[in-house]
Amino acid sequence: MERIHIYHTNDIHSHLENWPRIEQFLKQQRKQHQDQDEVFLFDIGDFIDRWHPLTEATMGKASIELLNECQYTAVTIGNNEGINLPHDGLEQLYAASKFDVLAANLFQKNNQHPDWVKPYQIYRTKSGIRLGVIGLTANFTHLYELLGWNLTEPLNELKKWITAVKEQSDMVILLSHLGLRDDERIAAEFPEIDVILGAHTHHFLENGKLVDNTLLAAAGKFGYYVGHVTIVLDSKNSIQDKQAILYDTKELPAALNEAQIAEAFLDKGKKLLNERVTTLTKPFLSDPFKETEFSLFLCKALREWCHTECAMLNAGLLLGPLSGDVTEFDLLNICPHPINPCVVEVTGQELTEILRESMDKSLHQKQITGLGFRGNELGLFVYDGIRFDSGEIFINGEKLEPQKIYTLALPDMFTFGHFFKGVLPHKNKKYFLPEFLRDILKWKLKTQS
Template sequence: MNDTIHIYHTNDLHSHFESWPRIEKFLAKRKKWHEETGDEMIVVDVGDHIDRSHPFTEGTYGKGNIKLLNEAGYQYAAIGNNEGITLPHNKLDELYINADFKVLAANIYDLNGDRPAWAVPSFIHETKKGMKVGLIGVTAYYQKYYELLEWKITDPFQAIETEIEHLKNKADIIVLLSHLGLYDDERIAEDYPDVDVILGSHTHHVLHEGKEIRNTLVCGAGKYGYYVGHVELNGIGHDMVKKARVYEPRNLEPAQGEEHFAEDLYKAGKNELSTIVAHLPVDLTSEWFEPSDLPRLLCEGLTEWCKADCSFLNSGLILEMLPKGAVTKFDIHRICPHPINPCVAELQGNELKEILLQSKSEEWPELQIKGLGFRGRIMGNMVYDRIEFNGTDIKINGEPLHKDQTYRLAIPDMFTFGHFFPHLQRLENKHYYMPEFLRDILELQICKAGSSADGLF
């Protein structure tokens, strides 16, 4: 059987819509080309298309993104962690209700063990000439976070193995949509030679011509719509010829209306978030390198929300001040767009002291941060609630810190990731509050500030 199959793939758009008109035009043009030559075309997204840091996604809870995928002719999609663990349970359950494409998610279930109605673990795409392409989708194994949102996530490698067994005698080709990251993709290629192609994501890697590992072609198309991936397959089995490349939308033909497209989506999101939540009697300031109102209010709210003994956070979480007058949900989203959750760590006093002294490092304020949910620019000064420093002596709630006492420390969850505070990263006794974001706490604090200026300033 001689069939040529073209697979076009995007991943990790993160609601960066600037290139979307060109991507849509490019895919439409390619569809016409392949129809004229009798070739098969498959279009997939490999997750993290949504990002709630964008007002259009926030205002529609991601359904606007699904509409864009529909309009661009996508046929299959995997889910990423931004779809899976930044949406409340009911919002993820509703996200794909109007999707014109199949959602491939082999390792997510309801808590009762049933697969959600919107997901299938794999699917066989049959070409016009009768070739069968088996497609599998898996997402990152963030077990603790999915459980907090009342989902059950299973080991993706076990899910892949199960679906390969299901497909290998039925499909001519097996393609994996992997939202696991490049390291895991390379491991899959080594361990599961029945997988012909891996379309990767999550770690935002770009493989310009793919990477051959044993029998598998590993691919990745970066992030933010900077690239569109293209895999061409000819033949089956050991005689199959596989080619991969990426296209840069900036080098593609301009699309009609592209200059206003992203701006219009931003305005649409602003309109969705236009509900007034408070009226401020005074301006609320926000500074990154000196004390100011909004970071302090957020820090105080974090302690209260988490029923903690104390808290600290970085002032760079607040991007702008708020002038007196009406405050909308859009205003709160604009100044605190991060998909970051509150977290409580339970620590002994000596552990807490070590972390608090680390937080005073002079390197923090100017540190530029990328990822981990942070959507700002720099760390900014640390802000503390119920914590006092006198050199290396520390008081919590006005009392000297006792090294053998257990304390509840409230922090942004990003402090438990990466390499900011290694002890927090390793600590077992942490609780993440989900689906609440820091901006939900900030909104409550701003509502208090709107009702009374006394005691807050």
């Protein structure tokens, strides 16, 4: 019998406060197993998140150093690596990596894989057992195209490679930044795959999940858990047993000076982002449930950047005030969201419906996780180029016409169908990438200064 240990992380999202303990644990486990058993270590994407100052300041490269130090075997990319970095940022992200980057459905515009990407890799244990490992990332095709990449449909790409990988392997492992529903579908349709290590939907499977004969494993989000899959093979290299467990990070042994290490990550990022953007002569105050000069300023900046007739955004995007000397770190601190500007064309009648939905007070109080939002409550909506008077709507001083076409700028999170159920999910959208809302705020502040 031979035993193989696979440790896996996913969706860390730059929550480096948990990293010292995770790193210590992974190094200890590798040392414990290495004399008798084989150890492989995989990350399944979204390790980085640009809310963290060190991630923002280094465009994620500091995270690659952390993965190198833990001797990761391979990673796949998540959407935070793929579409929250500009093209050059992703192109350079893994320049110093000592591990493989597996992403079978990511291509350059010439339909060739980037030099730093492999669709799959075959790993061998000391006894010669072969692990075929494939990587796939979430299918945000249009957004990747806007950043200069080609992304293919993941299951089609899997069909292309699975036979060749199976022929070269004693077991097949998929690194899937696709989400639980797709993982379950893949397990049912591709019995050749022995283990799927999952991510993206932040699901955690305490003891894994068997779909037919495929074992699914996933470790939640933010480094709250570390996953461990154990595979036992007989002398003919046939799998006899496979088990998945999760380790709760808060129950792992504390690392020496772990709080100070995590704080040092933050401090280093703050120092790197200490460049002054502007100096304010009066403070900008924020309140998620009041229309403030600050929220109106950002909304106006959004409309001007996108060259639209009107704009709307939620005041909860601003997490704090600005005053005096404003630095790059200050902008990140009060607007940490990886949210891009977006433009839609709507009729006056459709715009009326959108504005009516935006005034729902229950929507303002809604607590949001995901979709790039890094705050708490959504907050009320503020508008630019839109005025309400005696029950009527005016666009740039002219009464709204129901059949006229208007251009509306708004944060991209509102176009995905989670908030505005009627019009927006079905409209054509123009997304502006790689600019985040804080980039628009910075641009407006600099032009004002």
